[in-house]
Amino acid sequence: MSTTAGSAVRSGRGDRRARRGPCDGRGTPLKVITTAANVNDVTQTLALVDGISPVAGRPSRPRRRPEALLGDKGYDSDPNREELRKRRILPVISRKGAPNIKGMGKLRYVVEQTFALLHHFKRLAVRWERRTELHEAFVSLACGLICWRRLKKHRS
Numbered sequence: 001m002s003t004t005a006g007s008a009v010r011s012g013r014g015d016r017r018a019r020r021g022p023c024d025g026r027g028t029p030l031k032v033i034t035t036a037a038n039v040n041d042v043t044q045t046l047a048l049v050d051g052i053s054p055v056a057g058r059p060s061r062p063r064r065r066p067e068a069l070l071g072d073k074g075y076d077s078d079p080n081r082e083e084l085r086k087r088r089i090l091p092v093i094s095r096k097g098a099p100n101i102k103g104m105g106k107l108r109y110v111v112e113q114t115f116a117l118l119h120h121f122k123r124l125a126v127r128w129e130r131r132t133e134l135h136e137a138f139v140s141l142a143c144g145l146i147c148w149r150r151l152k153k154h155r156s
Helices: 041-050 078-086 104-119 132-155
Strands: 002-012 017-024 033-036 069-073 091-092
Touching: 017 041, 017 104, 033 041, 033 132, 041 069, 041 078, 069 104, 078 091, 104 132
Parallel strands: 002 069, 069 091
Antiparallel strands: 002 017, 017 033
16 A cells, blocks of 8 residues: 655745655555645645555565555546556545545654654655755665664664
């Protein structure tokens, strides 16, 4: 199961950025992208799903796609739902104007916790780099460190 959400990032220069990314059910970041804060979540859904690299699990071929994608109302779009179903991914996304899906808050907490872990790296909480490539490199490094810490904790 993969959950998707976004997080705002302040910049030392005044412009606003949003960090978006899916994570697995335990909160391990699978892919993180940085976009302008005024970019709609719907436009980034398929790019995030396509960006997930194969995840090794049981001894066999690695999984190339999540079983389900959970998202808030910002990801509600019928074309995206259809495209996710074509890819055999179950979309669990609240519809705009409808009551929230019961229990979604517990699942969304996992994503918010993942972004909180990323913001523990002070360089990522406020973006001081002028070039987006540098910031994305630091985000990738932070995600790698989070994964490494989880693997280290799991093995001991």
